[in-house]
Amino acid sequence: DIQMTQSPSSLSASVGDRVTITCRASQSIRNFLNWYQQMPGKAPKLLIYTTSTLQSGVPSRFSGSGSGTDFTLTITNLQLEDFATYYCQQTYSTRWTFGQGTKVEIK
Amino acid sequence: QVQLQESGPGLVKPSETLSLTCAVSGGSMSPYYVSWIRQAPGKGLEWIGYIYFSGNTNYNPALRSRVTLSVDTSKNHVSLNLMSVSAADTAVYYCARHEAPAASWFDPWGQGTLVIVSS
Numbered sequence: 463d464i465q466m467t468q469s470p471s472s473l474s475a476s477v478g479d480r481v482t483i484t485c486r487a488s489q490s491i492r493n494f495l496n497w498y499q500q501m502p503g504k505a506p507k508l509l510i511y512t513t514s515t516l517q518s519g520v521p522s523r524f525s526g527s528g529s530g531t532d533f534t535l536t537i538t539n540l541q542l543e544d545f546a547t548y549y550c551q552q553t554y555s556t557r558w559t560f561g562q563g564t565k566v567e568i569k
Numbered sequence: 570q571v572q573l574q575e576s577g578p579g580l581v582k583p584s585e586t587l588s589l590t591c592a593v594s595g596g597s598m599s600p601y602y603v604s605w606i607r608q609a610p611g612k613g614l615e616w617i618g619y620i621y622f623s624g625n626t627n628y629n630p631a632l633r634s635r636v637t638l639s640v641d642t643s644k645n646h647v648s649l650n651l652m653s654v655s656a657a658d659t660a661v662y663y664c665a666r667h668e669a670p671a672a673s674w675f676d677p678w679g680q681g682t683l684v685i686v687s688s
Contacts, residue, residue, distance in 0.1 A: 463630070496674040498614075505663055505678040506614065517676065549614055556627055556671045558604070560614040 464488050464552050468561035474569040475540055483535045483564045485550035490530045494554040497526055497535045500547045500563075509548075510535065540566075571596035573603070573664050573679035581658075581686050587651040591664030591679060594645065598622040602667045603647045604675060605638065607660040615660075619670065620647055627670060654686045 465488040475481050485495065493513040498506035508517045510526040513533060523538045537544055545568055550561040577589035591603060604619040618628035620638040628636050637650045651658060661683050665675035 494672050498675070505681050506675070507678070508674055508676040511674040511676075512672075551614075551674070553671055553673050557629065558616045560616070562613045 463557050464491060464555055464559055466550055466552055466559050466561040468548075468550055468564050470564060471562065472565040472567060474567050476569045477540055477542060479540045481537045481540055481544075481566060483548055483550075483566075485528075485533045485535070485561050487531045487533075487552055487554075491552045491554035493529050494552060495526070495528065495533045496551045496553065497524075498549045498551065499544075500549065502546075506549060537566075542568075571666065571677055573666060573677060575662060575664055575679045575682040577662075577682060577684070579683055579685060581654055581684060582688050583655055583686055584653055587649070587654050587658060587684055587686070589649045589662055589682060589684070591647045591649070592645065593647070593666070598640065598642050598645055598647075600668075602670060602673075603640070604665050604667060605647075605649045606663045606665060606675070606678075607658075608663070608681075609657075609660045612660075617649070617651075617662075619667070621670070656686050658684070659686045660684060 467486045497510040500506040514526045525536045547563045547565045574592045581587045599622045602619045605617040620626045635652045639648045661681040663681045665678040667673040
C-alpha cells in the first residue's frame with residue numbers, strides 16, 4: 463500500500479497566520495491527492511481534490527499544490543473556523559490511504 | 570442534494586459480527602461507489618473498502634478476510650458486515666460516495682456512527 467506521511471502532526475497558530483501542512487507519499491501518486499478538514503465530533507469534509515482544485519464553497523484562503531510525492535496544503539489568513547484536523551488522502555491506487563492527520567490548534 | 574446516513578447497533582460483543590447500513594437519499598446510487606471508512610477514538614482515518622452500484626467490491630487488504638460489502642439499489646442502501654470483531658474494531662464508521670475506483674474523492678460523507686465492541 464502507498465503510505466502517506468503528514469507533517470507536522472500538530473501545530474499552533476494564531477488568527478491571521480499563514481499555515482502550511484505537508485503530505486508525502488511513499489511513491490509517486492501523480493496529482494491524485496485530496497485534503498479533508500475534520501472538526502471535532504464531525505465527519506471529514508472535502509476541501510481540495512486532485513491536489514489543487516477547491517471543492518465548491520471552500521474559501522479561497524485554502525490552497526493546495528504539489529505533484530508526484532510531495533504536496534502541501536496552505537491556509538492563508540487563518541480564521542477561527544479553520545482550527546481543525548486536516549487529512550491528506552491518495553487515490554492513485556485502488557487501495558486508498560490517508561495521512562495520519564495534522565491538528566491545527568489555537569496559539 | 571445527496572445525503573448518506575449510517576445506522577446500526579452501537580454495541581457489538583467481541584467475536585460477533587458488526588453490521589451497518591448506509592442509506593443514500595436525494596440521488597441515485599448509479600453510477601457511483603460507496604466506501605466505508607472508520608476512525609478509532611482519537612486516531613486517524615482508515616479506508617475499509619468500496620462497493621460499486623453494480624456490486625463490484627474492493628477491500629482494504631488488512632480487513633479483507635473479515636469484511637463483506639453489499640448493495641441494494643432498490644432500497645438505495647449499502648451494507649457493511651465485519652466478522653469476528655474485537656476491541657480494536659471500536660470506531661466511528663463512516664460511509665462516503667465517490668465517482669470512480671481511483672483518482673476520485675469522498676464527497677459527501679455520512680455523519681458517522683459509533684460502534685463499541687465490548688462484552
